Amino acid sequence: MRLTQEIIAAKRDGAELPDADICQFVDGLTDGSVTEGQAGAFAMAVYFNGMNEKERVALTLAMRDSGTVLHWDDLPGPALDKHSTGGVGDTVSLPLAAAVAACGGYVPMISGRGLGHTGGTLDKLDAVPGYVTQPGVSLFRKVVREAGCAIIGQTADLAPADKRLYAIRDVTATVETIPLLVSSILSKKLAAGLHGLAMDVKFGSGAFLPDYAKAQALAQALVAVANDSGLPTHALLTDMDEPLASVAGNALEVAYALDHLTGRRREERFHEVTVALGAEMLLLGRLAADLDAARTKIEDAFASGAAAERFARMVAALGGPADLLEMPANHLxxxxxxxxxxxxxxxxxxxxxxxxxxxxxxxxxxxxxxxxxxxxxxxxxxxxxxxxxxxxxxxxxxxxxxxxxxxxxxxxxxxxxxxxxxxxxxxxxxxxxxxxxxxxx
Structure with missing residues (x-):
């Protein structure tokens, strides 16, 4: 075992860190023996010197194992999820989770809140009266099994090392470095026990990484590290040079998602991204033979009303109004x-x-x-x-x-x-x- 400052110095000087050093550092983040100053110095060393793929995998797995790791092997179908790097007018998660559930997948979606110019899925669901975004694990499991999907917030015991390191990165100007971005995103998804993950990596004026080449590099890193960590993952690079939907704002986006689910209104761009991500999830879960068949299944889930029914079941099971789809104006x-x-x-x-x-x-x-x-x-x-x-x-x-x-x-x-x-x-x-x-x- 080395001193924490020796690990920081090695990365500062551009060395490749062995797995043992990375695990030791993450353990220190979790139990508090690594100070905020040391965590900030480590993040800055990674920012300037990077990490190779082996180091990225080791960091991601160590962050995953810093807390509880869920398992869904008792489900009759695959546990699938999607993650977006964020944008404006992007409320895809709401109809997407329900559509995949209607096609035989199970979607235990653990989402976050918005910060800065991007909206957060949990902020949208907080606009639904009674909806519990922080249920206990038993209720979470029950809703996933019975409704096929449950969209909730991150619990304190999932990847706690990431939660601590992210807060430090946020105040030390090291959020954007790809190795730390990748480990932050994927450690939580791996801790969720998924069988497949679809990544939506945005580029353009409303994206976290506006430059296409940087967004592309992030997508490549996410796919490589996730698959090397045992989580089958596909990524789509999607345009955020304009809002994805014609609506932005929490309750308004919920109403928009409800319109999409029920067919009252379906805008082409929003629908295209939703179907594309849903198709990737079905492929990853081996619920469709090829991309065309997967797209057809997602389209059918919307057209038949099966996706809307799954969403209504999820909302009611997590404490929301039973008639939200039919009477959104009464509740939002x-x-x-x-x-x-x-x-x-x-x-x-x-x-x-x-x-x-x-x-x-x-x-x-x-x-x-x-x-x-x-x-x-x-x-x-x-x-x-x-x-x-x-x-x-x-x-x-x-x-x-x-x-x-x-x-x-x-x-x-x-x-x-x-x-x-x-x-x-x-x-x-x-x-x-x-x-x-x-x-x-």
């Missing part, structure tokens, strides 16, 4: 001020600063800058104009739902600033690349 909070925002000139939407749209939601109170910030679930923006769409006196940039006039004014300014009006622009490919353990396509 509504903002008192609803007004459109128009562009200063008429024309086509040439580009969108999607991060700016997300920050407009934060200005309304619908997002958080610090983890402890409260959330106003009622606020947000609907009918967001997309790239190439004509805006003018008859077509606003969006319709803002605000708590007060000050919030409306702040969000209006940010929304106008986020849009560039000019000549009509062509959209890029929504799903730009697919990666599996074998190759990218």
């Amino acid at each position: 909070a509504a903002a008192p001020i609803v007004k459109p925002v128009f562009a200063e000139i008429a024309g086509a939407v040439a580009a969108i600063d999607t991060r700016g749209v997300g920050l407009a939601i934060v200005a309304l109170g619908g997002g958080r800058v610090r983890p402890q910030d409260p959330i106003d679930h009622a606020v947000g923006i609907v009918e967001l104009a997309g790239i190439g769409e004509e805006v003018g006196p008859e077509r606003p940039l969006g319709i803002i739902h605000a708590r007060d006039e000050a919030g409306f004014a702040a969000a209006s300014a940010r929304l106008r600033k986020a849009y560039r009006i000019g000549e009509a622009a062509a959209r890029g490919r929504l799903v730009a690349e697919r990666m599996t353990e074998r190759a990218s396509t």
Whole structure:
């Protein structure tokens, strides 16, 4: 056993750390013997010198084993999940989990809250009255088995070393380094005991990693480390140069997801990403022979109403209203001020600063800058104009739902600033690349 500072010095000098050193360091994170200063120094050493794939796997597995590891071998089907690196108008998890459950998969989805300009799945579900996002393990297991899916928050005993290291990375400017990103994401997914994972790695103006090459490198690292750690994983690189849906804001996105599930409204871009990720999950769970068959199964789950039925069952089992799908307006909070925002000139939407749209939601109170910030679930923006769409006196940039006039004014300014009006622009490919353990396509 080496001194902690010797391990830090080795990585500082660019050495490859043996598995024993990595396990020792993670044990120290968990039991508190590694100080915050030492954890910060280690994170910075990794930021500058990186980790090879062997080190990344060792770090991920050690973080997984720092707490409870769930097992789902008693289920009659595969335990499958999806993870997104975050964006704006991305409420895919809600309809996706239900659709995969309707196709014979089981989805124990452990999700997080939003921070900065990106929305969090748990914040959306907190908008549903009575829904318990932190159930005990026994209820979690019961709902997964009976409804086929359960979307909840991370418990304190899942990958606790990651929780401590992430908090330190957040205040030491080391969040973006790929080895630590990979171990953070995958340690929690491995601890969840999954049989297959679909990754949605975003690029573009609203993504955590806007640059395509950096997003691609992250996707490649996630697929490689996950598969080497025993978790079959595929990744899709998807466009976040505009909001995925025309709606952003917690209760408003829940209503949007309900419309998608019931067929009241299905927007093409949102549906395409949902079906693509669902198909990958079915393939990973060996619930479809090929990609085309998997896509057909997911489409059928939506068209038949089976996905909607699974979602309703999950919501009721976790304490939410039994009639949420049929009567969402009776349960979801509504903002008192609803007004459109128009562009200063008429024309086509040439580009969108999607991060700016997300920050407009934060200005309304619908997002958080610090983890402890409260959330106003009622606020947000609907009918967001997309790239190439004509805006003018008859077509606003969006319709803002605000708590007060000050919030409306702040969000209006940010929304106008986020849009560039000019000549009509062509959209890029929504799903730009697919990666599996074998190759990218």
